[in-house]
Structures are given as structure tokens and as C-alpha cells.
Amino acid sequence: MKKYRGVLVALILCLFTGCGATIRMSNKKISRYFTAREALYSATAKRYNMSNIPLSKATDNIYYCAWRMDKVRRFLGTPIHVNSWYRSPRVNRKVGGVSHSYHVQGLAVDFYTKKNPKYVYNKLRRSRLSFDQLIYYPRQKRFHISFRRNIRQERRQAFVKY
Ligand SMILES: [Zn+2]
Numbered sequence: 001m002k003k004y005r006g007v008l009v010a011l012i013l014c015l016f017t018g019c020g021a022t023i024r025m026s027n028k029k030i031s032r033y034f035t036a037r038e039a040l041y042s043a044t045a046k047r048y049n050m051s052n053i054p055l056s057k058a059t060d061n062i063y064y065c066a067w068r069m070d071k072v073r074r075f076l077g078t079p080i081h082v083n084s085w086y087r088s089p090r091v092n093r094k095v096g097g098v099s100h101s102y103h104v105q106g107l108a109v110d111f112y113t114k115k116n117p118k119y120v121y122n123k124l125r126r127s128r129l130s131f132d133q134l135i136y137y138p139r140q141k142r143f144h145i146s147f148r149r150n151i152r153q154e155r156r157q158a159f160v161k162y
Pocket of ligand 1: 103108109110144145
């Protein structure tokens with residue numbers, strides 16, 4: 001029995017972590033234009049000393065989302081400043097986010113650019129780029145954009161929220 005103990009411990013750990021490699025807060029690139037820090041940093045998590053480390057499924061989604069965000073970045077031709085990307089379920093509850101938020105899945109990004117936000121909004125809205133939702137917050141001069149793993153299910157909804 002003793003010689004199987006290590007295997008058993010590994011299996012149990014695997015069940016809880018999902019086996020996949022997760023990402024840590026670092027300057028390591030997760031795509032052409034984005035770093036792990038940009039995807040995981042949360043002011044709320046920092047303030048309340050909460051962990052904001054994704055499990056393997058959300059990690060996969062973050063890489064996928066970064067690949068999609070690279071296309072947005074390339075299309076806009078200007079750096080994208082991330083306000084909020086991944087949120088652990090706890091962090092999401094703390095910020096008052098809806099429980100089915102795409103941020104929890106790692107598939108939504110809140111961002112701004114140095115370009116005129118109205119111009120950016122219209123440029124994205126009229127583009128051939130796909131997304132599930134694009135929300136423009138004119139008062140904060142920010143955007144929320146979300147994606148789906150199945151691109152054909154994306155709604156391409158764009159609207160302004162005052
Ligand atoms: Zn958002």
C-alpha cells in the first residue's frame with residue numbers, strides 16, 4: 001500500500017487542481033501583446049488580500065482570450081490598457097459582478113486605449129472582428145469585451161451603457 005501512496009496523493013491533487021498548468025502573476029507573455037500580470041491583476045483582490053489564480057479551465061480560456069485580444073489590439077493599432085480581466089468567483093462577488101460573468105471564465109476584458117473612445121467604439125462595432133458583447137461606458141471612457149470559445153455562437157452585440 002505504501003508504495004502507492006505517492007500516486008494516490010498525486011491523483012487527489014490532480015482532481016482538485018484539474019492537472020493543467022496554471023498561470024501565475026508575472027511578466028510572462030501569454031500572447032503577442034499581453035502578459036500574465038495583465039490577465040490576473042485585480043485591484044480588489046490586492047486590497048482584500050484575495051487569491052486571483054485561475055484553475056486550468058479558466059487558464060485555457062485566458063490564453064484563448066489573449067489570442068482574441070491580440071486581434072483587437074492589431075486592428076486598433078494602439079496599446080490596450082487592461083483594467084480587469086480574470087476574476088476568481090470570490091473576487092467577482094466582492095466587486096458585485098454577476099455570477100455568470102465572463103470575467104470568471106477568463107473570457108472578458110475591461111480596457112481603455114489612448115484613442116478617442118467613441119472612435120474606438122465605432123471602429124470595433126463596424127469592423128469584421130467577432131466578439132460576443134462589446135459595451136462602451138462613456139463616463140469611464142472604458143470598454144468591456146467578451147468572447148466565446150465557439151466563435152459561431154458569438155452575438156456581436158455592441159451597446160453603450162451610461
Ligand atoms: Zn467587464
